[in-house]
Amino acid sequence: xxxxxxxxxxxxxxxxxxxxxxxxxxxxxxxxxxxxxxxxxxxxxxxxxxxxxxxxxxxxxxxxxxxxxxxxxxxxxxxxxxxxxxxxxxxxxxxxxxxxxxxxxxxxxxxxxxxxxxxxxxxxxxxxxxxxxxxxxxxxxxxxxxxxxxxxxxxxxxxxxxxxxxxxxxxxxxxxxxxxxxxxxxxxxxxxxxxxxxxxxxxxxxxxxxxxxxxxxxxxxxxxxxxxxxxxxxxxxxxxxxxxxxxxxxxxxxxxxxxxxxxxxxxxxxxxxxxxxxxxxxxxxxxxxxxxxxxxxxxxxxxxxxxxxxxxxxxxxxxxxxxxxxxxxxxxxxxxxxxxxxxxxxxxxxxxxxxxxxxxxxxxxxxxxxxxxxxxxxxxxxxxxxxxxxxxxxxxxxxxxxxxxxxxxxxxxxxxxxxxxxxxxxxxxxxxxxxxxxxxxxxxxxxxxxxxx
Amino acid sequence: xxxxxxxxxxxxxxxxxxxxxxxxxxxxxxxxxxxxxxxxxxxxxxxxxxxxxxxxxxxxxxxxxxxxxxxxxxxxxxxxxxxxxxxxxxxxxxxxxxxxxxxxxxxxxxxxxxxxxxxxxxxxxxxxxxxxxxxxxxxxxxxxxxxxxxxxxxxxxxxxxxxxxxxxxxxxxxxxxxxxxxxxxxxxxxxxxxxxxxxxxxxxxxxxxxxxxxxxxxxxxxxxxxxxxxxxxxxxxxxxxxxxxxxxxxxxxxxxxxxxxxxxxxxxxxxxxxxxxxxxxxxxxxxxxxxxxxxxxxxxxxxxxxxxxxxxxxxxxxxxxxxxxxxxxxxxxxxxx
Numbered sequence: 001x002x003x004x005x006x007x008x009x010x011x012x013x014x015x016x017x018x019x020x021x022x023x024x025x026x027x028x029x030x031x032x033x034x035x036x037x038x039x040x041x042x043x044x045x046x047x048x049x050x051x052x053x054x055x056x057x058x059x060x061x062x063x064x065x066x067x068x069x070x071x072x073x074x075x076x077x078x079x080x081x082x083x084x085x086x087x088x089x090x091x092x093x094x095x096x097x098x099x100x101x102x103x104x105x106x107x108x109x110x111x112x113x114x115x116x117x118x119x120x121x122x123x124x125x126x127x128x129x130x131x132x133x134x135x136x137x138x139x140x141x142x143x144x145x146x147x148x149x150x151x152x153x154x155x156x157x158x159x160x161x162x163x164x165x166x167x168x169x170x171x172x173x174x175x176x177x178x179x180x181x182x183x184x185x186x187x188x189x190x191x192x193x194x195x196x197x198x199x200x201x202x203x204x205x206x207x208x209x210x211x212x213x214x215x216x217x218x219x220x221x222x223x224x225x226x227x228x229x230x231x232x233x234x235x236x237x238x239x240x241x242x243x244x245x246x247x248x249x250x251x252x253x254x255x256x257x258x259x260x261x262x263x264x265x266x267x268x269x270x271x272x273x274x275x276x277x278x279x280x281x282x283x284x285x286x287x288x289x290x291x292x293x294x295x296x297x298x299x300x301x302x303x304x305x306x307x308x309x310x311x312x313x314x315x316x317x318x319x320x321x322x323x324x325x326x327x328x329x330x331x332x333x334x335x336x337x338x339x340x341x342x343x344x345x346x347x348x349x350x351x352x353x354x355x356x357x358x359x360x361x362x363x364x365x366x367x368x369x370x371x372x373x374x375x376x377x378x379x380x381x382x383x384x385x386x387x388x389x390x391x392x393x394x395x396x397x398x399x400x401x402x403x404x405x406x407x408x409x410x411x412x413x414x415x416x417x418x419x420x421x422x423x424x425x426x427x428x429x430x431x432x433x434x435x436x437x438x439x440x441x442x443x444x445x446x447x448x449x450x451x452x453x
Numbered sequence: 454x455x456x457x458x459x460x461x462x463x464x465x466x467x468x469x470x471x472x473x474x475x476x477x478x479x480x481x482x483x484x485x486x487x488x489x490x491x492x493x494x495x496x497x498x499x500x501x502x503x504x505x506x507x508x509x510x511x512x513x514x515x516x517x518x519x520x521x522x523x524x525x526x527x528x529x530x531x532x533x534x535x536x537x538x539x540x541x542x543x544x545x546x547x548x549x550x551x552x553x554x555x556x557x558x559x560x561x562x563x564x565x566x567x568x569x570x571x572x573x574x575x576x577x578x579x580x581x582x583x584x585x586x587x588x589x590x591x592x593x594x595x596x597x598x599x600x601x602x603x604x605x606x607x608x609x610x611x612x613x614x615x616x617x618x619x620x621x622x623x624x625x626x627x628x629x630x631x632x633x634x635x636x637x638x639x640x641x642x643x644x645x646x647x648x649x650x651x652x653x654x655x656x657x658x659x660x661x662x663x664x665x666x667x668x669x670x671x672x673x674x675x676x677x678x679x680x681x682x683x684x685x686x687x688x689x690x691x692x693x694x695x696x697x698x699x700x701x702x703x704x705x706x707x708x709x710x711x712x713x714x715x716x717x718x719x720x721x722x723x724x725x726x727x728x729x730x731x732x733x734x735x736x737x738x739x740x741x742x743x744x745x746x747x748x749x750x751x752x753x754x755x756x757x758x759x760x761x762x763x764x765x766x767x768x769x770x771x772x773x774x775x776x777x778x779x780x781x782x783x784x785x786x787x788x789x790x
Contacts, residue, residue: 291460294766294769294770294773295464295766296762296765296766296769298731298732299731299746299761299762299765300464300762302731302746302747302750303750303758306750306751306753379612379613383613383615386615386618387615387617387732390615390617390732390735391731391732391735391747405618405621408621409621409736413625414621414624414625414628414629414636415629415636417625417629417630419625422618422621422622422625423622425618426614426615426618426619426621426622429613429614429615429618430610430613430614430615431613433612433613433614434609434610434613437609437612437613438609441609
């Protein structure tokens with residue numbers, strides 16, 4: 001073990017390409033976590049297991065960018081919640097929401113849903129129609145909202161399978177003479193005369209007519225069902241995987257770093273104390289160390305997670321229990337060496353307290369080694385936690401990467417070809433691990449010059 | 454060493470004991486109620502509801518006493534009794550799980566599962582170490598060469614992927630996208646049929662490839678580091694000066710000197726392979742110790758948990774012991790100390 005000053009380490013580290021790459025990856029992961037914390041409301045990850053939150057998302061759909069590699073463009077799942085609003089106050093008032101869609105995909109949408117809440121009183125009429133790229137206008141639905149003398153809020157979801165929509169479409173297409181009974185409403189709307197997809201700009205009009213003007217559309221959303229959605233796609237439970245993956249980052253960093261720091265600090269102090277004290281204390285402490293070393297870690301972690309608690313914070317503690325052992329052994333042998341140095345003996349002779357010698361003279365010597373081992377033990381902590389979560393024993397309230405993989409496994413993602421559900425979480429685990437391994441290796445090479453050559 | 458074993462056992466019993474008691478007690482209460490509903494004459498023979506309740510409670514208490522559940526699980530005689538039975542290798546009967554042949558004796562179940570885990574993971578570990586040692590020796594002898602760089606890079610990258618995740622990807626690729634290997638590792642035909650061995654080997658291929666693929670890089674890297682250290686020593690330079698061929702130096706002299714730590718790691722990873730396989734076996738559905746352990750924990754089958762933990766710990770301790778002995782054999786310097 002050599003004496004390397006901190007400035008020297010910094011200089012050497014700046015020379016190491018691998019170390020810099022590691023720092024780079026780590027920095028981007030931290031930035032990602034910060035972005036996650038700032039932009040995505042904390043609510044989203046608490047809602048992770050609430051199916052109601054994800055209702056307007058598509059089921060098991062691939063990421064949006066697969067379309068770049070496809071000759072046949074897969075329809076995108078579109079959630080249009082930003083209509084242009086027109087209001088007219090006449091004898092009959094009109095509130096109109098218009099949703100424009102550029103439809104240029106090679107397949108029909110799987111369905112469409114119009115979801116709205118409207119506050120009104122009296123009798124109102126709701127009319128939905130669509131203007132197609134060939135300028136033909138089809139009336140889809142015309143229905144009156146339930147009458148009310150007082151102000152009420154009406155909430156409704158209108159599905160493309162709605163019978164009156166089907167009837168209206170039948171009337172329209174029978175007139176121009178190519179109605180096909182077996183084709184669903186959405187396919188008819190988006191089809192040309194040959195039954196192919198009619199590409200171009202569609203405009204969905206939602207009009208509410210009333211005799212009094214006190215109509216206010218609070219919420220209005222048109223969902224065009226598709227098979228690709230979002231940057232990372234969605235899973236079987238309609239959850240947006242991008243949200244889960246991004247939220248997994250701070251969790252993984254938290255687990256990895258806190259376990260590594262906790263176990264290294266504990267092991268370091270334990271080992272140094274044993275080595276410094278020597279004799280019977282050393283012997284006893286090392287025997288205890290051996291006992292922990294001989295415990296089968298993963299089985300015990302599983303038993304602990306099942307019997308005591310699977311909270312993420314408790315799990316961090318359990319992981320620490322099993323990971324300080326190796327560090328304690330190494331730091332003990334290092335402490336044995338340092339103990340014999342003259343300045344330690346001198347300060348002992350001067351009557352300094354043991355704790356002061358340990359913390360002022362011995363541990364600072366071991367710090368470079370400690371940093372290297374922190375960096376090296378982070379990936380193990382992350383993969384172990386992911387493994388426990390993968391078995392379904394992790395904390396269900398947090399969307400960790402292992403949790404996502406657990407869901408993927410239970411819903412048979414591999415068998416159904418849903419690669420976007422399996423690959424990204426593992427890649428994230430590996431990238432995070434790699435960042436710390438790179439940093440650790442770079443530090444290790446500086447601390448142990450023998451490996452460098 | 455014996456002490457370690459006992460502490461492990463004690464910890465296991467302490468962790469699962471209380472839950473086990475609750476499950477057993479509930480089981481007894483359920484059993485008593487079921488018996489009463491089955492024979493209505495018992496219920497009719499009581500005049501009042503209180504009397505009937507009294508009877509049920511007495512029945513439950515009586516049965517608990519015969520099973521020794523009236524004393525808490527941490528009472529010395531119960532723990533002592535459990536530990537004594539385990540020491541004479543009598544693990545008792547499993548509560549829920551059975552072996553494939555239908556026996557619920559824990560010893561039978563373990564004996565059935567261990568060979569399968571050994572077949573898969575020990576084979577994998579041996580293949581990994583052979584590839585690792587040669588690749589590591591090659592890389593270590595040419596520090597800075599292309600082989601060395603590729604090996605080191607591969608080691609670092611492969612070690613950050615969890616084996617089970619790579620397993621999932623492999624299943625996705627080779628079992629579903631290209632249908633070369635079966636997705637489930639449990640053979641679909643019965644063990645009595647003549648083709649069973651072949652089927653087992655065929656089903657074993659995918660997990661074996663996965664484990665080897667992820668494992669050998671780390672090994673090669675470790676061996677490489679030991680080799681780099683050894684090759685810097687004086688006696689190697691002396692041998693080079695005498696004119697012994699490079700190949701002979703690497704494989705005979707340097708590798709032999711790097712052997713002690715390598716053997717220690719080999720022994721530890723062999724025994725570790727038996728227990729660390731829980732997740733991998735779950736992914737590939739391999740019917741070995743790891744999956745047994747996981748199933749036992751998910752239904753809280755206490756005798757199996759204790760038995761399996763005991764066996765794992767014993768194997769681990771034996772391999773530490775053997776590793777120590779071998780270390781002394783290969784590196785006589787340790788003996789005199």
